Amino acid sequence: GQQLNQSPQSMFIQEGEDVSMNCTSSSIFNTWLWYKQDPGEGPVLLIALYKAGELTSNGRLTAQFGITRKDSFLNISASIPSDVGIYFCAISQGNLIFGKGTKLSVKP
Amino acid sequence: GAGVSQTPSNKVTEKGKYVELRCDPISGHTALYWYRQSLGQGPEFLIYFQGTGAADDSGLPNDRFFAVRPEGSVSTLKIQRTERGDSAVYLCASSFWGSSYNEQFFGPGTRLTVL
Numbered sequence: 001g002q003q004l005n006q007s008p009q010s011m012f013i014q015e016g017e018d019v020s021m022n023c024t025s026s027s028i029f030n031t032w033l034w035y036k037q038d039p040g041e042g043p044v045l046l047i048a049l050y051k052a053g054e055l056t057s058n059g060r061l062t063a064q065f066g067i068t069r070k071d072s073f074l075n076i077s078a079s080i081p082s083d084v085g086i087y088f089c090a091i092s093q094g095n096l097i098f099g100k101g102t103k104l105s106v107k108p
Numbered sequence: 109g110a111g112v113s114q115t116p117s118n119k120v121t122e123k124g125k126y127v128e129l130r131c132d133p134i135s136g137h138t139a140l141y142w143y144r145q146s147l148g149q150g151p152e153f154l155i156y157f158q159g160t161g162a163a164d165d166s167g168l169p170n171d172r173f174f175a176v177r178p179e180g181s182v183s184t185l186k187i188q189r190t191e192r193g194d195s196a197v198y199l200c201a202s203s204f205w206g207s208s209y210n211e212q213f214f215g216p217g218t219r220l221t222v223l
Contacts, residue, residue, distance in 0.1 A: 004150075043199075096153065
C-alpha cells in the first residue's frame, strides 16, 4: 500500500523556537493533510492542502503542498508548551493514510 | 455540538475472548470510518461505511474482525477470538460525504488491551 515517510521522528526544542517537519511519498496525491494528536485523544485536523505549491497558514502554523505533489511541509513558529503532541501528515483516498508521526516536545 | 464518541474508553480482555467497540458519530454524518493505531504508529484504516453498508473493508486484518452500522448511525466493531496482537487504540471517525474533501472528525478512541 501507500507509504508516507515523515521526518523527523521526534523533536525536542526550546520554547519560542521555530519547528519544521516534512512528509514525502513515492506517489502523487491531490490532497495533503496535517493532524495533531494529544495524549488520549483522536487526531485533530490542523491544515488541509489541495493544490500543488499551495501555502496555507493557521495561526502560527504554515503548511505547504510540494510542487511535485509528492511532499508537504509543516512549520510551527514561536513554539509554546501547548504545541507538544504528535503531528501526522496524511493523504486522503476516501479513507486516510497517515505517516508515522513527529513527536514534538517543548521545554518550558 | 457533540463530537464523535466511543465506548468504552478502555477495554481489557483475555486472549480468546470476544469484544465489541462502539462508535457514535456526529449527528448527520453519513460516512463512518474505523482505524487502528498501534503504539508509535499513525492510525491505519480498517473499514469505511457509507450509510448502512460497508463501502470498503479492505483494511480489516482478518475474518476475526467485523463491523456493522445497521441504522446508518452508530457502528460497532466486533473482534472475535482476540489475540495479544490486537492490542491497540481503535479510533472512529465520521464525515459528511459531499463536503469539499470529506473532512473526518475523530473520536478519542478505545484502548484495547488483550492479556
